[in-house]
Amino acid sequence: MLKINQLHKSYPIGDSSLHVLKGIDLTVDEGEMVAIMGSSGSGKSTLLNIIGMLDEADEGEYILDGLPIKNLTEKKAAVYRNKFLGFIFQSFNLINYKTALENVALPLYYQGMKRKERLEKALFHLEKVGLANWSHHLPKELSGGQKQRVAIARALAANPKLLLADEPTGALDTKTSYDIMAFIQQLNDEGKTILMVTHEEDIANMCKRIVRLRDGVIMEDKKVEQVRAEQYV
Amino acid sequence: MFKFLFDRDTWQEVFDSLSKNKLRSALTMVGVWWGILLLIGLLGSARGLENSFNRLFGDFATNSVFFMGSTTSMPFKGFQEGRRVQLKIPDIKKVEENVEGIEFVVPRNMNLGTVNRNLLSGTFNVFGDFPTLDEVQKKKLIHGRFINQNDIDNRKKVAVISKNIYEQLFEKDEQAVGTRIEINNISYMVIGLFDVGNVNFGPSEDVHIPFTTFQQVYNQGDKIGFMMITGKPEYDITQIQKDTELILKNLNNVHPEDTRGFRSFNLGKEFGKITGFLTGMQFLTWFVGIATLIAGVFAIGNILLITVKERTKEIGVRRALGATPFEIKRQIVVEAVFLTLVAGILGIITGGWILILLDHFFGQGDDAAIVNASVSIGVVFIALIILVILGSLIGLIPAFKATSIKPIEALREE
Ligand SMILES: Nc1ncnc2c1ncn2[C@@H]1O[C@H](COP(=O)(O)OP(=O)(O)O)[C@@H](O)[C@H]1O
Ligand SMILES: [Mg+2]
Numbered sequence: 001m002l003k004i005n006q007l008h009k010s011y012p013i014g015d016s017s018l019h020v021l022k023g024i025d026l027t028v029d030e031g032e033m034v035a036i037m038g039s040s041g042s043g044k045s046t047l048l049n050i051i052g053m054l055d056e057a058d059e060g061e062y063i064l065d066g067l068p069i070k071n072l073t074e075k076k077a078a079v080y081r082n083k084f085l086g087f088i089f090q091s092f093n094l095i096n097y098k099t100a101l102e103n104v105a106l107p108l109y110y111q112g113m114k115r116k117e118r119l120e121k122a123l124f125h126l127e128k129v130g131l132a133n134w135s136h137h138l139p140k141e142l143s144g145g146q147k148q149r150v151a152i153a154r155a156l157a158a159n160p161k162l163l164l165a166d167e168p169t170g171a172l173d174t175k176t177s178y179d180i181m182a183f184i185q186q187l188n189d190e191g192k193t194i195l196m197v198t199h200e201e202d203i204a205n206m207c208k209r210i211v212r213l214r215d216g217v218i219m220e221d222k223k224v225e226q227v228r229a230e231q232y233v
Numbered sequence: 234m235f236k237f238l239f240d241r242d243t244w245q246e247v248f249d250s251l252s253k254n255k256l257r258s259a260l261t262m263v264g265v266w267w268g269i270l271l272l273i274g275l276l277g278s279a280r281g282l283e284n285s286f287n288r289l290f291g292d293f294a295t296n297s298v299f300f301m302g303s304t305t306s307m308p309f310k311g312f313q314e315g316r317r318v319q320l321k322i323p324d325i326k327k328v329e330e331n332v333e334g335i336e337f338v339v340p341r342n343m344n345l346g347t348v349n350r351n352l353l354s355g356t357f358n359v360f361g362d363f364p365t366l367d368e369v370q371k372k373k374l375i376h377g378r379f380i381n382q383n384d385i386d387n388r389k390k391v392a393v394i395s396k397n398i399y400e401q402l403f404e405k406d407e408q409a410v411g412t413r414i415e416i417n418n419i420s421y422m423v424i425g426l427f428d429v430g431n432v433n434f435g436p437s438e439d440v441h442i443p444f445t446t447f448q449q450v451y452n453q454g455d456k457i458g459f460m461m462i463t464g465k466p467e468y469d470i471t472q473i474q475k476d477t478e479l480i481l482k483n484l485n486n487v488h489p490e491d492t493r494g495f496r497s498f499n500l501g502k503e504f505g506k507i508t509g510f511l512t513g514m515q516f517l518t519w520f521v522g523i524a525t526l527i528a529g530v531f532a533i534g535n536i537l538l539i540t541v542k543e544r545t546k547e548i549g550v551r552r553a554l555g556a557t558p559f560e561i562k563r564q565i566v567v568e569a570v571f572l573t574l575v576a577g578i579l580g581i582i583t584g585g586w587i588l589i590l591l592d593h594f595f596g597q598g599d600d601a602a603i604v605n606a607s608v609s610i611g612v613v614f615i616a617l618i619i620l621v622i623l624g625s626l627i628g629l630i631p632a633f634k635a636t637s638i639k640p641i642e643a644l645r646e647e
Pocket of ligand 1 (some may be wrong): 011013018020038039040041042043044045048117225
């Protein structure tokens with residue numbers, strides 16, 4: 001699914017620079033569910049953003065679905081983001097003046113899908129996350145858990161191969177977190193590849209593999225026995 | 234290429250984001266709306282004032298000057314100062330022959346006369362005139378005709394009377410032309426009835442009789458009360474005035490430096506002042522209008538800039554979901570064009586209303602201050618097009634700004 005080789009990234013800070021990723025090697029296969037862990041500031045988000053083509057590495061090789069990601073035009077990058085990738089953010093990032101349904105339909109709009117078809121498809125995904133009845137509500141009328149579910153529906157709408165989630169449960173209480181995790185596990189069961197940043201052990205243990213970052217390198221990379229989230233719901 | 238313009242989704246997006254940011258949209262629109270409104274209002278009123286001046290002075294040959302004899306203030310060639318100078322018929326020929334650029338010289342005489350009809354009477358200004366007066370100062374005839382050469386040649390007892398006299402001496406709806414009136418006990422046939430103009434220089438003109446008749450009846454000999462001189466269009470009337478004055482002084486033994494020997498009134502100069510004022514006002518109007526329009530456009534740009542900043546995160550989200558920079562830019566530009574266009578059209582409509590109101594309150598009647606206040610559609614549309622083009626160009630600035638950064642930087646923005 002994706003292959004990363006000796007990836008480096010640093011941020012300029014004044015005259016000096018902050019070397020955040022110092023040679024990351026990582027391979028993720030189709031159908032995996034990987035948790036990226038590490039203390040705050042260890043570069044988890046930076047790595048995920050590079051994988052998501054929202055940011056660029058300084059050095060190293062990154063191959064996504066057989067395609068080398070290097071010096072892409074912003075237009076090409078947009079197309080890949082739209083087709084291959086689904087994003088789930090800690091702060092949901094819903095567009096606040098659009099209804100749940102319209103938010104979910106947005107990636108399909110950028111695919112050039114007709115309005116009617118788009119809204120039907122969006123409604124289907126909203127149903128899947130159990131929010132069909134909330135389709136015409138604005139984000140501000142939804143609870144945190146509901147917002148994240150809308151965001152998940154949106155990430156799924158374009159049927160991406162890879163789902164990237166940066167602390168998807170970071171802004172939610174424990175019960176809602178498990179709720180969301182149960183749903184993400186279900187997506188993985190259905191075959192989606194999932195990459196998730198978290199700093200919570202219990203959430204990480206609900207994945208199938210944990211990658212730990214420290215000082216800009218991968219300190220540990222191990223498969224784990226997946227804890228099912230349903231049992232807590 | 235422009236297919237997206239006919240796509241409901243494009244407009245849905247534009248409409249969503251505009252109605253979400255109501256205050257911003259409203260402010261932008263007010264800027265443009267006000268600009269167009271002001272442009273139309275100012276241009277329209279300037280045109281209206283111009284029309285009103287043209288209507289007021291339209292009856293006069295604008296390049297004319299009046300002369301009349303006065304009292305000298307300097308002794309000359311054995312004549313004492315304080316002598317009355319009298320213009321005479323031969324002066325006319327001399328002026329016509331010696332001053333360059335003259336079109337007409339029209340001599341006139343004037344006297345007060347008692348006008349009687351049946352039992353009604355009144356005192357009015359009676360003028361002895363040539364047919365050429367009509368060339369210099371168009372008479373608005375309601376009925377009948379003005380004095381002609383035949384009247385002059387035969388010293389006919391005919392009179393052209395003003396509406397003013399008619400109203401005082403005649404019954405309502407009574408036919409005046411063909412009836413007789415008495416002026417200082419001499420009977421005249423009324424041959425014409427005229428409406429007084431809006432502007433009058435000098436005494437009000439009530440009755441015109443043939444110049445020759447006037448000479449005979451009032452025993453004038455070859456004296457002239459005053460003369461009106463009209464210059465050919467390509468000549469400077471002020472120069473004609475100077476040349477004429479010099480010749481008249483020479484003919485009448487008035488010291489060349491004497492400023493009092495003749496009185497003259499340069500109509501052209503007065504017109505010049507007014508035309509200059511109108512030109513100035515038009516210039517000012519354009520200046521103000523265009524400045525306002527530009528200010529309006531900058532208001533749009535500024536507000537779009539703020540908006541884009543506010544919406545950086547949203548733009549980041551859209552890009553994460555697969556929007557290309559082109560799609561983002563296109564949307565911002567469509568928003569800008571749409572806003573300016575709608576605001577501009579509203580400005581045109583309200584501007585039109587303003588002109589209608591101006592016309593209603595100031596444009597009615599014969600002595601209206603503003604006549605037919607209007608702007609040409611062409612000017613308005615050019616203004617609108619310029620506005621829209623500037624609006625979209627300015628919209629491009631924030632659009633470029635928003636797409637020049639990496640999506641992640643946009644997303645990090647709070
Ligand atoms: N745009 C940036 N400019 C400068 N420093 C940054 C930027 N983004 C992240 N950093 C720094 O890089 C380090 C890693 O950040 P991040 O990947 O967000 O960590 P994590 O997600 O693991 O908390 C942090 O020290 C952070 O301050
Ligand atoms: Mg982070």
